[in-house]
Amino acid sequence: MLKLRSIPVDQLRDPINPVRTMFDEDAMNDLCRSIRDNGVLQPLRVRPLEDGAFEVVVGHRRLIACRIVGKVEVPCLVVDQGAGVDAERIAENADREDMAPTDEARYYRRLFEELGQDVDKVCERVKRPRSRVEGRLLLLQGDPKVFAALEAGEIGTGVAEELNAFHREAGRHFHLDFAIRCGATRAQVKEWRARDNAVAAQAAAAPPPLDPTTSPAPGNTNAAALETPYAAMARPWEISSSLEPRECLMCGAQDQEYRMFREYFCAPCAQKHLVAMKQGKAG
8 A cells, every 4th residue: 555755865765777768858857857746647656675764666856856956855755675676667768759768778778687597487477578678679789889779779670670670780780871961751760771681692503703913713703703783782881992093983082982883972872862762862
């Protein structure tokens, strides 16, 4: 049974396993202003600790705001100990728009380790479907660069999940950079992933390219032994390592050469070409 009581702020402890590690500064300022003007309109949920203090279960942001504005006491609902605490935390935070998926992923990871690395137990604890919990855990297991971009708010959760499904690291990083600079939807990245994975599969099945440091055997005219433009397409788009000056096919500049389908583009024209491809104006 819940008991409403006023508890001194110095007896309230931060959550042992906080769901969120970052708070929006503007939103926190608004909350502080509201508490200063109107008081704490919604009680915190806390549970008793052995030392006589109380751990905040729901209302961590409100506690921080109360400390900032100098509140002495805070209205709280004291709840019993139990597994339902984690479900309450997720219900309070994960369904809110300002809840970062990266924070949710870390919270599930902590529970995953505490509960013997059993995903089913985590799902039962937080009252969330397995697909949701596994999806968040996979974010942590994916590419660190993708996770960092997601945490910085540069890409969305769906885009991050599709990028992690790229087979080639070079293709993943190329399209991650493009998504950060130009924006992308999950559907667009899914299409890019399908194409890039198909290229990776083609490269794995193709015969090795001709070694330019050796000469072909006399009389060897087998076309399959020669590198074709299609084989070149299987290579990652990359910055040229050649020391020979080359001109961009679009503007003639010789700066930051990018090899694309055995041709060379300077960085600005490569960007224009990629934007045109995204808009369906170039093949």
